[in-house]
Amino acid sequence: MANQDPKLYPPGDIVFLDRGEGTTALIHLHGATIISWKCNGVENLYLSQSSVFDNKKAIRGGVPVVFPNFGPWPLGPQHGFARIKRWSIAVPPRKDHNGDVIVLFTLDADDETLAMWNYKFKLVYTIVLTPTTLMSTLVVHNKDTKSLGFTCLLHTYFRVANIETTAIEGLQGLIFSDKLKDGKEVKETRKQITVDKNYDRVYKDAPKTLFISSGPDPARNIELVTFNFPDIVVWNPWEQKAKEMSDFDDDGYKEMICVEPGKVIVPITLEAGQQYECKQTLICKL
Numbered sequence: 001m002a003n004q005d006p007k008l009y010p011p012g013d014i015v016f017l018d019r020g021e022g023t024t025a026l027i028h029l030h031g032a033t034i035i036s037w038k039c040n041g042v043e044n045l046y047l048s049q050s051s052v053f054d055n056k057k058a059i060r061g062g063v064p065v066v067f068p069n070f071g072p073w074p075l076g077p078q079h080g081f082a083r084i085k086r087w088s089i090a091v092p093p094r095k096d097h098n099g100d101v102i103v104l105f106t107l108d109a110d111d112e113t114l115a116m117w118n119y120k121f122k123l124v125y126t127i128v129l130t131p132t133t134l135m136s137t138l139v140v141h142n143k144d145t146k147s148l149g150f151t152c153l154l155h156t157y158f159r160v161a162n163i164e165t166t167a168i169e170g171l172q173g174l175i176f177s178d179k180l181k182d183g184k185e186v187k188e189t190r191k192q193i194t195v196d197k198n199y200d201r202v203y204k205d206a207p208k209t210l211f212i213s214s215g216p217d218p219a220r221n222i223e224l225v226t227f228n229f230p231d232i233v234v235w236n237p238w239e240q241k242a243k244e245m246s247d248f249d250d251d252g253y254k255e256m257i258c259v260e261p262g263k264v265i266v267p268i269t270l271e272a273g274q275q276y277e278c279k280q281t282l283i284c285k286l
């Protein structure tokens with residue numbers, strides 16, 4: 001977890017939020033990627049030790065922002081450009097009257113984004129850290145004179161104590177599309193979803209509250225609450241694919257699970273001047 005230490009980064013590249021009593025968050029301006037969220041000193045996000053920090057490649061872990069496209073994209077890089085652009089700090093970290101810490105980041109269209117996706121837009125990303133929660137709200141503004149369409153997702157890499165003792169709850173009865181079987185649709189029958197191989201699934205019409213639990217030591221128990229994110233992607237590359245990715249630790253798959261809230265199955269269309277707000281709240285239950 002060495003690379004989740006804020007001292008390792010040039011101060012101009014990161015924003016550090018400190019709620020006190022070991023509750024902190026670290027955001028890299030490359031992609032506005034949250035690379036650490038600790039509750040009472042316990043790290044809840046997985047960040048690959050092999051991740052490259054060259055301000056070009058997407059950061060491998062934490063919470064990359066996927067926009068304006070989830071998955072392979074004929075117009076540009078996989079998962080869009082938001083995770084590989086440098087974001088601006090619109091409002092630097094400040095404490096509110098409760099002592100909670102809030103920071104706002106923005107990303108606007110520029111020559112590079114317009115060359116691949118010819119729309120003027122603004123993304124406003126608000127992160128709030130309370131003693132037990134990390135709230136991330138993304139608002140997509142159409143700043144153009146024409147309508148635009150997009151998909152988006154928060155690619156959250158949860159750090160788990162041990163993948164063998166990790167379970168996701170809340171997806172029972174849903175239909176998922178299995179990306180490893182040409183998108184074959186399957187009904188999830190399990191109350192507790194455990195992962196023991198390469199998973200890449202998109203669950204449809206998910207409830208607003210899910211639970212990710214892994215124990216026993218160091219125990220983690222996170223509630224995930226979403227707003228306007230009806231789809232949930234569950235991904236773990238497992239052993240072979242982890243080895244094939246140069247920026248993924250060979251054994252990293254044992255200590256992570258991606259549970260990614262998104263709006264990816266049916267794209268959003270925004271008319272000129274309209275906006276779309278979506279949000280994930282991670283609640284530390286311990």
Ligand SMILES: O=P(O)(O)OC[C@H]1O[C@H](O)[C@H](O)[C@@H](O)[C@@H]1O
Pocket residue numbers: 058078079179200201233234235258260
């Ligand atoms: O390697 P990346 O571009 O970061 O994508 C990592 C993964 O993201 C999502 O979870 C997708 O469903 C996977 O298909 C993809 O492999």
